[in-house]
Amino acid sequence: MLDVVNLNIEFHDHLTPETVVFDFNLYMEPGEIVGLVGESGSGKSMTALAIAGLLSRHDMEKRGQILFEQKDLLTCKREELRALQGNEISMVFQEPMTSLNPVFRIGWQVEEALRIHHPELSKQARRERAIQALMDVELADARRVYQSYPHQLSGGMRQRVMIASAMVCEPKLLIADEPTTALDVTIQAQIVKLLKRINKEKNTAILFISHDLSLIRQLCERVIVMQGGYIVEGGPVEEIFLSPKQEYTKKLIGAIPKCEKRVTV
Amino acid sequence: MKKKKSKNYKIGATITGVLLFFILVGLFWTPYDPDAMDNASKLAGVSFSHIMGCDNFGRDIFSRVLEGSKITLFVAVGTVAIGTLCGIVVGAFTGYYGGIVDELFMRINDALFAFPSILLGLVFISLLGSGKYNVIVALGVAFIPSFARIVRSEFIRCKNMDYVKSAKLAGAGDLRIMFVHILPNVMTVLSSSIMIGFNNAVLAEAGMSYLGIGVQPPDASLGRMLSEAQTYLFSAPGFALFPGIVLILMVLGFSLLAEGIKEGAGYA
Amino acid sequence: MGKNGDLAGEGQLLTVKDVRIRFTQERHSLFEKKRKKEVLKGVSFSMREGEVLGLVGESGCGKSTLAKVILGLEKAESGEVIHRSQHPQMVFQDPYGSLNPAKRIGWILEEPLRIRGGYTAQERRARALAMLGRVGLEEKIAERYPSQLSGGQRQRVCIGAALMLEPKLLIADEAVSALDVTIQAQVLSLLLSLKEEMGLAILFISHDMRVVYQMCDRVLIMKDGQFVESGDVDTVYFSPRHPYTKELLVAAGIREETEK
Numbered sequence: 001m002l003d004v005v006n007l008n009i010e011f012h013d014h015l016t017p018e019t020v021v022f023d024f025n026l027y028m029e030p031g032e033i034v035g036l037v038g039e040s041g042s043g044k045s046m047t048a049l050a051i052a053g054l055l056s057r058h059d060m061e062k063r064g065q066i067l068f069e070q071k072d073l074l075t076c077k078r079e080e081l082r083a084l085q086g087n088e089i090s091m092v093f094q095e096p097m098t099s100l101n102p103v104f105r106i107g108w109q110v111e112e113a114l115r116i117h118h119p120e121l122s123k124q125a126r127r128e129r130a131i132q133a134l135m136d137v138e139l140a141d142a143r144r145v146y147q148s149y150p151h152q153l154s155g156g157m158r159q160r161v162m163i164a165s166a167m168v169c170e171p172k173l174l175i176a177d178e179p180t181t182a183l184d185v186t187i188q189a190q191i192v193k194l195l196k197r198i199n200k201e202k203n204t205a206i207l208f209i210s211h212d213l214s215l216i217r218q219l220c221e222r223v224i225v226m227q228g229g230y231i232v233e234g235g236p237v238e239e240i241f242l243s244p245k246q247e248y249t250k251k252l253i254g255a256i257p258k259c260e261k262r263v264t265v
Numbered sequence: 266m267k268k269k270k271s272k273n274y275k276i277g278a279t280i281t282g283v284l285l286f287f288i289l290v291g292l293f294w295t296p297y298d299p300d301a302m303d304n305a306s307k308l309a310g311v312s313f314s315h316i317m318g319c320d321n322f323g324r325d326i327f328s329r330v331l332e333g334s335k336i337t338l339f340v341a342v343g344t345v346a347i348g349t350l351c352g353i354v355v356g357a358f359t360g361y362y363g364g365i366v367d368e369l370f371m372r373i374n375d376a377l378f379a380f381p382s383i384l385l386g387l388v389f390i391s392l393l394g395s396g397k398y399n400v401i402v403a404l405g406v407a408f409i410p411s412f413a414r415i416v417r418s419e420f421i422r423c424k425n426m427d428y429v430k431s432a433k434l435a436g437a438g439d440l441r442i443m444f445v446h447i448l449p450n451v452m453t454v455l456s457s458s459i460m461i462g463f464n465n466a467v468l469a470e471a472g473m474s475y476l477g478i479g480v481q482p483p484d485a486s487l488g489r490m491l492s493e494a495q496t497y498l499f500s501a502p503g504f505a506l507f508p509g510i511v512l513i514l515m516v517l518g519f520s521l522l523a524e525g526i527k528e529g530a531g532y533a
Numbered sequence: 534m535g536k537n538g539d540l541a542g543e544g545q546l547l548t549v550k551d552v553r554i555r556f557t558q559e560r561h562s563l564f565e566k567k568r569k570k571e572v573l574k575g576v577s578f579s580m581r582e583g584e585v586l587g588l589v590g591e592s593g594c595g596k597s598t599l600a601k602v603i604l605g606l607e608k609a610e611s612g613e614v615i616h617r618s619q620h621p622q623m624v625f626q627d628p629y630g631s632l633n634p635a636k637r638i639g640w641i642l643e644e645p646l647r648i649r650g651g652y653t654a655q656e657r658r659a660r661a662l663a664m665l666g667r668v669g670l671e672e673k674i675a676e677r678y679p680s681q682l683s684g685g686q687r688q689r690v691c692i693g694a695a696l697m698l699e700p701k702l703l704i705a706d707e708a709v710s711a712l713d714v715t716i717q718a719q720v721l722s723l724l725l726s727l728k729e730e731m732g733l734a735i736l737f738i739s740h741d742m743r744v745v746y747q748m749c750d751r752v753l754i755m756k757d758g759q760f761v762e763s764g765d766v767d768t769v770y771f772s773p774r775h776p777y778t779k780e781l782l783v784a785a786g787i788r789e790e791t792e793k
């Protein structure tokens with residue numbers, strides 16, 4: 001479904017061009033959950049933005065191919081790209097406080113993708129699908145949330161709303177860029193569970209970006225480890241956890257604090 | 266410091282340096298008496314004897330530019346100095362402590378802000394009488410509200426930062442926190458408004474001189490010369506051109522210098 | 534709650550007794566009545582010298598407020614805080630906001646000494662440079678501005694600045710949460726080695742159960758302004774009693790989800 005071939009991303013805002021992603025390759029089947037792990041500055045967010053088609057700045061150059069159902073997102077027309085965005089590919093960001101527009105009601109924002117990609121729907125039908133989407137992300141009082149403004153919701157609820165608005169068109173690929181980093185641990189666990197359920201029920205492929213290997217282990221089947229713009233290692237999660245081949249991966253895994261009982265009780 | 270100076274700094278320092286050099290020279294020596302009139306050379310063009318030509322009274326423009334830029338610089342610097350210093354004090358206290366005093370000062374500030382600074386200047390001049398020192402006081406006071414407002418909002422932003430808490434934990438007193446810890450952080454924002462303030466001061470002085478309540482003739486100031494020259498814009502373009510160029514260079518040099526200093530400080 | 538580990542006041546560095554605090558909530562309209570929200574509902578605990586005590590809770594549970602009360606940055610409505618330590622210091626979460634961007638690192642490290650007074654410029658400089666070495670940074674860092682350092686380096690500087698006055702108690706409020714995992718591990722081991730070296734007690738505030746387990750001897754679990762569980766880390770982690778503790782452990786992937 002998604003096939004990224006030799007993606008290179010270069011910045012040209014300085015005198016010497018600076019490459020932030022080198023020869024990135026990724027293949028994803030429908031319904032697969034792939035984790036992308038790396039520390040800040042490893043190029044993981046840049047890669048995600050490029051796949052979502054959100055890197056269209058004039059001061060950067062992208063080389064390689066991003067094939068989504070045989071269509072190259074880097075060379076296709078703007079209209080074709082726009083038809084995919086929010087409809088087939090959608091994205092959830094890290095910061096639940098700024099990724100919702102504070103002046104519009106939640107319902108309006110969840111419906112936005114429908115308004116663009118399914119103009120044929122009636123107002124009533126749109127409303128129903130939006131409420132359904134809100135219910136799908138386990139928001140208890142979907143009708144009340146539909147009427148609310150972002151500041152009336154907690155961080156965890158906002159992130160659910162973000163997922164709902166990303167899922168309202170039932171995309172084939174959901175890119176989640178550190179969606180749980182800003183949340184409390186117990187909420188984090190709930191969101192991860194929710195993503196797992198969505199993946200199972202709707203067969204949505206998820207590209208899950210995080211710096212937290214233990215979260216990736218809970219959610220993903222495959223993982224790609226990035227460092228300094230390069231893919232360091234990739235493969236099934238358990239394999240990488242049990243026998244990491246690269247020094248850097250070992251270091252990352254070693255940095256997770258161990259929680260084994262020190263004294264026997 | 267052996268850090269490389271930026272291009273802005275170099276250009277700005279050069280322009281400002283050259284201007285200051287000429288102004289310094291002008292303090293002691295000018296080719297002609299700036300106020301001496303010469304009927305024979307009224308509106309004379311550029312020549313070897315008058316390198317910038319002469320004005321409508323036959324006074325040497327180069328001499329008058331030297332004299333005028335001195336007064337303009339003096340008025341602008343004085344104005345900005347008064348506005349900035351008072352603005353910092355008012356803004357720092359109101360922003361840092363907040364509460365009733367803050368509320369009170371800011372309402373007064375709002376009221377003052379509602380008048381254009383020229384108009385406020387006019388009021389002060391009519392109270393104090395004209396002359397360049399009074400112009401400085403009048404414009405300076407008129408400039409306080411805008412500086413106070415900027416400083417206040419920056420203080421409000423900074424006073425909740427963690428480094429201020431650390432300073433408190435280390436035992437620093439309020440005054441120390443305000444003027445040693447917070448103030449340098451305000452300077453980055455303040456310096457650009459000082460630049461704008463400087464430009465405004467130059468223009469306000471010119472405007473007031475034009476209205477006849479600023480620098481009094483026969484004293485020359487760049488703004489005054491510009492307004493005198495506008496009648497002769499076509500017959501003697503040099504009359505307006507040279508003071509104008511010097512004015513632009515003065516503002517530009519100062520801006521670039523400030524920009525360069527900011528870059529050199531490493532946290533801009 | 535919170536009484537465990539209380540060694541009858543002997544060697545007690547810090548005792549917090551029944552601290553309560555309420556915040557006035559902002560009014561949405563002029564006519565609304567002022568409402569008060571209870572942030573700390575009577576918390577008591579004590580710390581021994583050289584102990585690392587973990588304080589775990591989610592955002593808004595009052596853990597940062599408790600830290601501020603201990604440091605005297607916030608006044609408690611009732612209850613008392615008894616210190617044996619002279620200058621408790623704090624390391625904050627955000628490595629970008631906690632260093633004054635307009636000052637060089639050397640200046641920042643010297644500032645506590647300057648405020649206390651009684652040191653010559655050379656003494657201050659020498660101590661600042663020595664501290665840089667202690668927190669694992671090069672001496673040339675002293676000439677840099679905070680914006681020229683990485684997050685990990687900044688957090689080391691923060692720790693250094695907090696330790697300049699040689700406090701007996703250091704409060705670390707989510708001190709490593711904003712850092713990358715590998716950097717996090719380095720800063721944690723720095724804290725532990727400084728603790729050994731200086732006999733420092735650390736109140737380690739975090740929402741990360743794993744990090745707390747690695748760092749601490751005892752742990753306090755806080756929810757809605759109260760401690761729900763406290764005790765030795767191994768006891769709390771492997772035989773938790775309160776459902777909230779269990780929830781936290783499950784969320785951190787330490788405990789398998791049991792029957793629900």
